Amino acid sequence: MVFAYLPFPNFDPNVFSFGPFHPTWPIDITIGPIAVRWYALAYIAGILLGWLYIRRLIATKRLWGETKVPEFWQIDDFVTWATLGIILGGRLGYVIFYDPMHYLAEPLDIPQLWHGGMSFHGAVIGLWLTMVLFSRGKEFSAFTLFDLVTAAAPLGLFFGRIANFINGELWGRASDVPWAVVFPRAGNVPRHPSQLYEMALEGLVLFVVLRLVTHVELKLKRPGTVAGAFTACYGLARITAEFFREPDVQVGYLAGQFTMGQLLSVPMVLLGVGVILWANRRRGAKHEAAG
Numbered sequence: 001m002v003f004a005y006l007p008f009p010n011f012d013p014n015v016f017s018f019g020p021f022h023p024t025w026p027i028d029i030t031i032g033p034i035a036v037r038w039y040a041l042a043y044i045a046g047i048l049l050g051w052l053y054i055r056r057l058i059a060t061k062r063l064w065g066e067t068k069v070p071e072f073w074q075i076d077d078f079v080t081w082a083t084l085g086i087i088l089g090g091r092l093g094y095v096i097f098y099d100p101m102h103y104l105a106e107p108l109d110i111p112q113l114w115h116g117g118m119s120f121h122g123a124v125i126g127l128w129l130t131m132v133l134f135s136r137g138k139e140f141s142a143f144t145l146f147d148l149v150t151a152a153a154p155l156g157l158f159f160g161r162i163a164n165f166i167n168g169e170l171w172g173r174a175s176d177v178p179w180a181v182v183f184p185r186a187g188n189v190p191r192h193p194s195q196l197y198e199m200a201l202e203g204l205v206l207f208v209v210l211r212l213v214t215h216v217e218l219k220l221k222r223p224g225t226v227a228g229a230f231t232a233c234y235g236l237a238r239i240t241a242e243f244f245r246e247p248d249v250q251v252g253y254l255a256g257q258f259t260m261g262q263l264l265s266v267p268m269v270l271l272g273v274g275v276i277l278w279a280n281r282r283r284g285a286k287h288e289a290a291g
Contacts, residue, residue, distance in 0.1 A: 006181050011166045013037055042163035043086075046156025051079050053152040063214060065221040068140045070148070078134055082149065085130030086123045087113070093122010097260060099250050120157075120238075121264045143223035143279070150230035151210050151220075158203025165195040172197070172244045186246070194245035201237035209233055224279030232272025235265040 017035035058069050070078070094117040095103045095110055103110050131149060135142035164170045171183045172192025180190035210230055219225040239262050247259040254263055 006179060008168060008181050008183050011038075011168070013039070013167045015041060038166045039160075039163040042159040043156070045159045047079065047083055047086075049155045049159075050149070050152035051075065053155060054148045057148060057151060057214065057220070063218060063220045065218075067144060067221055067223060069144060070138070070140050074138070075148075078145070081130045081134050082127060085126040085128075087126075089126015089129070090118040090120070090123035093119030093125060097122065097264065098248050102250070121261075121268075124268075141223045143227060144220075146227035147214075147220055147223060147225070150227045151214055153230060153234075154203050154207035154210065157206070158199055161195050161199035161203060165193065165199070170195055171246055173246050175244075191246065192244040194241060197244055198237075198241045201241055202234060206230070206233055206237060222279050222282075224275050224282075228272045228275030228277075228279060230272070231275065232269050235268030235272060238262070238265040239269070 014035040014037055054075055055072055057063060058072065058075065091110065091113060097119055099117070127149065128146075131145045132142055135145050168183045168185055171181075171186045172194030174189045175192045176190065177192065179193065181193045182188060182190050210226060210233075213219045213226055213229050219229070242259045242261045242265075245259070245261070247253055247261075251260050254260060
């Protein structure tokens with residue numbers, strides 16, 4: 001029986017490229033070709049839109065109550081820190097969690113980001129460490145910075161998952177659903193377009209949920225609550241999406257039918273719930289002490 005499926009769009013992972021160049025002075029060498037990739041633009045778009053959204057949140061005074069917030073110039077400085085934390089954490093997370101034996105044997109492959117391989121969970125750890133270091137000695141709480149960054153994070157996730165689809169990577173499991181896609185690098189088998197599922201869950205749905213938390217529930221007044229909500233909800237979204245995503249071939253399934261992404265997301269859910277409870281109890285205790 002032949003199932004209906006959708007052909008993979010003929011995307012070029014490069015937005016444009018130029019070269020190679022062959023300078024002969026001071027040495028005879030070939031440079032390039034030099035390419036600008038959709039994946040890189042997705043990171044840039046996510047970081048820039050996240051920065052603008054954070055500035056908009058800070059400017060909306062009704063969201064904060066008496067909570068101290070960063071100045072605009074501090075957020076502008078933090079963008080550089082955040083970019084380094086995301087890239088270094090994401091790459092090292094992939095090296096450690098998903099393919100450590102390869103990179104132990106070929107350590108020079110670690111900085112070759114153009115070949116792919118980034119871990120969201122590693123990026124979270126890198127960004128978390130960056131936020132802790134950046135907020136030291138500042139008037140605002142580190143948890144306020146956590147809330148701002150996580151409120152904007154779905155914007156980056158949205159563009160990142162689109163880039164995964166354009167690259168034809170991180171494809172889904174074999175499927176006979178009418179919208180299954182045959183990915184060029186995944187054999188002749190129709191598969192779930194799991195990148196688009198993750199785009200919807202981790203990008204659109206998570207953004208709406210956090211928007212309700214910040215603008216309806218006004219939880220930015222309780223530092224840590226938004227960060228906890230993001231952490232728990234992302235974990236749930238990732239666990240769900242992983243049921244449709246093909247696990248990395250070098251890792252496979254763990255503990256039966258679970259993936260590395262799911263196992264790494266379970267602690268996120270527990271941590272997120274714990275942070276929400278802590279943030280609200282802490283705020284309540286402060287009000288009782290003030291009364």
